[in-house]
Amino acid sequence: MTRGSDLLLTAIAPVVWGSTYIVTTELLPQGYPLSVAALRALPAGLLLLLFVRRLPHGIWWLRSVLLGGLNIALFLTMLFVSAYRLPGGVAATVISVQPLIVILLARLLLGSPVRLLAILAGMAGVGGVALLVLTPNAALDAIGVAAAITGAISMAAGTVLARRWQPPVSPLAFTAWQLTAGGILLLPVAFWLEPPLPAPSIANIAGFLYLGLIGAALTYALWFRGIARLEPTAVSPLALLSPVTAVLLGWSIAGENLSGLQIAGIAIVIGSVWLSQRAQLAAGVRAPAASPARP
Template sequence: MASTAPRSIAAPNSSLWVGLFHLFVVYIVWGSTYLAIRVGVREGSGFPPFSMGGSRLLAATAILFLVAFITRQSLKISPKGLWVHALSGFFLWVGGNGLVMWGEQQADSGYAALLVASVPLWVAIIEGILDRKIPSKLLIGSLLMGFLGIGVLSFPTFRTGGEANLHSIFALLLAPLFWGIGMVVQRRNPVALSPIVSSGYQQLFGAIGFILAALLLGEPWPNPTPEAWWAWGYLVVFGSLFAFTSFIMALKMLPTSLVVTYAYVNPVVAVFLGWLILHEPLSVWTLGGTVLVLLGVAGTFKHQSQVNKKHATQE
């Protein structure tokens, strides 16, 4: 994800509408990838999670670099760009997406999306620590609200779940933390690369990390079902090529505070698709936890908006 200084929403109309189109792609496609991951890695699919992730990203990287070569975009990367993409690629893909895939071997897709919606909460905590700033009452309340929601979502599994399910919960709790670290690394170390090339390098390093993880864990050779292959193809084409690149484009064309609203929409899409297609249950715990998590995320966004307005006034 390439990070640039937030731009005003009052951008030229063409740029605004193109940016909103890319954000809409992120809203829908990233929400649906949780369903595709669940189909690809659930028991009996024949796709170990890290093998699936590594092969998916290698395919996407090859396509992105081919497109960049054909359109004569420079693939040259500086030493700084190399380490930024390597570090952020590891945290975003192996730590973030990888733990989601590992957790979704047992956990429902909608549930996974709801836990990952806590990414903005983690980003706020990480940036507060790095900036050594005392959080506002609004931010503290929002963080407490969001993590209370996570507790409500997780409580039924902790109460009745087996060991495998508990491991999945811990993986899904760690995933948004790693994703948040990756976002902060990328945001605070901007690199002059085109969105396609930046996306390609990040996914290349993510693929390397996935392959190493698969080897270290001794994952069996993949033997995917036709259904799992369809899920893999969807993740390559729509998850990696379209949505990830659209995310980068949206960050360039729209204010960051608007782009990160994907954290509101993705869980709603994921829960609906999981219920509609995989018949995943919707319990009172799920609905209550969802409300608390989204309220926490909303408060975090409001806090960030107030900070941005304060900085703009001072300038």
């Protein structure tokens, strides 16, 4: 399969993740973000485990818990805290620094070269997201900003470590381990911070099925497959497509206004994603398949 095909398949994940906001607001009970995250991750992970019939072994128990904690539990918890303490646009803008963090971590943990073009693309992506989602009266909160930065670091570290620790199993099994671990880690946090969920309606069930089967099982499998086949610095900028999808869905489905600045932001984000891929090609890089790590 070509690099372009790998990128397109991997990009499906953040595009679908961009629909999470509208699905949550339209189909799910409000005020239960951590409970929703746990119910999104854990059932999907268990379903994949039943399908692949493969449990971690040896060191992979610990690595699965760590990666599930970074990519699922800690990231979603920090996303919830930042969204609670900050306007959504500020939180999204801070978290969009993730590709820049990946560049640094990939250098430290994988020995990947730091490319100026990739840094410029990452900075342009942050600016594009800011135009897309920031409002003039956005306010800052120290705890909220710290949570957003922690979430960005968490996801960036999970992306780089998932590349470094390639297991001797399929991407589906790898995804199952992480979703299950992340869901289990989220359960006590949701139980502690949130009241019990009400009895689900038909719409609630439809929303949970979509987020679990499509928004978790399918998308994370594509995401981790992409990490296994491409450099983390090529994969992480694709996450910027998520706020683009969210804004476009809000405009097309929910009837929200789309300003000229937002249109410019969409163009800049797409341009930054394209530029980040050019940074890889300019260096003549196609990441070799990582050798499966041995326990």
